[in-house]
Amino acid sequence: MSKKVYEIITERIQEQLKNGVIPWRRPWVTTPPVNWATGRAYSGVNVFILGEGEFATFRQIKQAGGKVKKGAKAYPVVFWKFVEVEKTTVNAAGHEKVEVVKVPFLRYYSVFKILEQTEGLELRHAKPPRRGEEDIIPRCENIIHGYEDRPVIKTGEKAAYCPITDTVTIPERGRFYIPEEYYATLFHELIHSTGHPARLNRELSTRHNSAQYSREELVAALGAAFLCSVAGIINASLIENEAAYINGWLSFLRDDSKAFVWAAGRAQKAADYICGAREFAGIEETEEKED
16 A cells, blocks of 8 residues: 555545535434445444445445546555564563464555436445424433433533533533534533543643644534434534634644544544443454445
């Protein structure tokens, strides 16, 4: 591979941001991207790389009797591949112990969007689900109440998480234009709360101009997007103070090609924690089987 996986992912995200598209924000009901042949949903950072739609590998398209349009640019799908390596440790007595451990390496394969990049194939899978207009959205409430060791949630003038008191503050539900914005904002702050030392123990910086603050805000924005996807709601208002954050994130991504994957991994871990998956394996995708 001529480019590292991290660089490929970052270039994709940067391209969308420069074109004015925020890949983790959609002002309409969305569903995760899926593999056209298997129906399997892509997850983790791949949600933001692919967007919506149905995708397939070149081989899957060819086997189905379709073809890729000339000049179509493939999308990367990233996954973790574990390689066994020997690790040597020395105990207090000076004796060496050799053991085999599995080390994760990030890899990718290419897919094409069925609707826009192929010929001779039709979409197979369900359209985005309908949603109700009620102020209380049961699927969102289930996520919140399923967060077993959640912080105290109280109403206030602004949305914020305080790690010292382990408290989330959010304006009253009626102050939001639509219910989905309320839940998206609350999810953002709940993702922050997973960084508490008693939970996932991330560094929660309060210095707004620091790199660590930018990292945590990106984690919270992406994590909220994951939860909105699980709930099947419009994920508007996921990013507070949008323009300032986007400029900071673009600079952050240019400085470190691994930044987006790093943040997406921690966002997925935070979302899984809230949804009840306490033991996160750190695997976002496995390679598609094409045979």
